[in-house]
Amino acid sequence: MSDTAQSGPVLAADGTPLKKSLARALRLQKTRALLLIAPLLLFVLVSFIVPIGQMLWRSVENDIVSDTLPLTVQALKTWDASAGELPDEAVYAAFARDMIVAVKAKEHTKLGTRLNYEQTGISSMFRQSGRKVGKWDPVADAPFKQKLIDVHDGWGDINTWRVIQTHARKVTPGYFLNAIDMRLTPDGATTQPEDKRILIKLFGRTLFMSLIIMGSCILLGYPIAWLLANLPMRQANILLILVLLPFWTSLLVRTSAWKVLLQSQGVINEILVWLGLITDEGRLVMINNQFGTIVAMTHILLPFMILPMYSVMQTIPQTYLRAAKSLGATNWTAFWRVYFPQTVPGIGAGSILVFILSIGYYITPEIVGGTKGVFISNRIAYHISSSLNWGLAAALGTILLAVVLLLYWCYDKIVGIDNVKLG
Helix, strand or coil: CCHHHHHCCCECCCCCEHHHHHHHHHHHHHHHHHHHHHHHHHHHHHHHHHHHHHHHHHCCECHHHHHHCHHHHHHHCCCCHHHCCCCCHHHHHHHHHHHHHHHHHCCHHHHHHHHHCCCCCHHHHHHHHHHHHCCCCCCCCCCCHHHHHHHCHHHHCHHHHHHHHHCCCCECCHHHHHHCCEEEECCEEEECCHHHCCHHHHHHHHHHHHHHHHHHHHHHHHHHHHHHHHCCHHHHHHHHHHHHHHHHCCHHHHHHHHHHHHCCCCHHHHHHHHHCCCCCCCCCCCCCCHHHHHHHHHHHHHHHHHHHHHHHHCCCCCHHHHHHHHCCCCHHHHHHHHHHHHHHHHHHHHHHHHHHHHHCCCHHHHHHCCCCCCCHHHHHHHHHHCCCCHHHHHHHHHHHHHHHHHHHHHHHHHCCHHHCCCC
């Protein structure tokens, strides 16, 4: 027998096996690290993961029809809409009983608003009917079919009942169909009318203009970042303060300032007229269009491009360029073959920041974009605050999130996210 086998397992100072003691120490170290990051994890969970989960659920959730009209939904299961005949008295009686309860709970108007997204006019029909149906007795006032039709002729329209039957499911793809200029009808998914096809166009405009803003930030920010990295420290600090100065000014103030500068009677047009470059009648239209949005957002997002590029350029030794020139390279060759490739990680980091920030902006496009320069985020804000169609807003937000993740994945495959650096 060997000496190792005779001596037995290696023991720690307290007499426990060394392997067991190391495992316990590793567990304690992991637990300590977990406790240190627990507040951050909790914050991310509450402020990021949970809201995204709620948004995803809201984009398909459709409980209001089945919860408000449970008896009606059950009765409509036996009704064949393809026969072209109105439902029988049992369906109308179930609807009347549901409406009486809904009116007392003041839920009928919410239901009408939800169904009005699918068929215009249903909201007013529910409000008008609720004032009379709420006073009925579910037993003494039967039968209900003709009474409901007398209250509002919409209850005698087969399409009304087809809409209720179609949207009675608790989970619906209807919001996502609306988000891509389609709609869920009793006959299946169909394309929206021509005058309502706007959302796909807005998605395309958002991506296109975000790319232009990102490109303009690269073209304007690269020389500034190079100056910051190569100027003497004192001058570089002054220039850096000027770059950071917009962060000390309200976003709303900066956007409003561009509105003053770009409008027809604004500063830029007044100077051009004064110089005689344009006539008073030929003033440039630079506001309430895509040009105004691009100019304003480029100014606002430019620091987010400059700072990552500057932090990377700072780490590039100037001796590389001198060595290239000493070996016979021209200034352009030394820059393009030696210096520029080393700045690509900073360009990548700035591009991701600017692009992701730009597609989510809605204040600046709302103020300076007019009808031709708004983004899809403006439509999302409209459905949240004005039309109160939160389901459609959630679907639009989900699609936008999916597009960002897809582009991020493509960027990782083409460029490599490991090559992105912030300094």
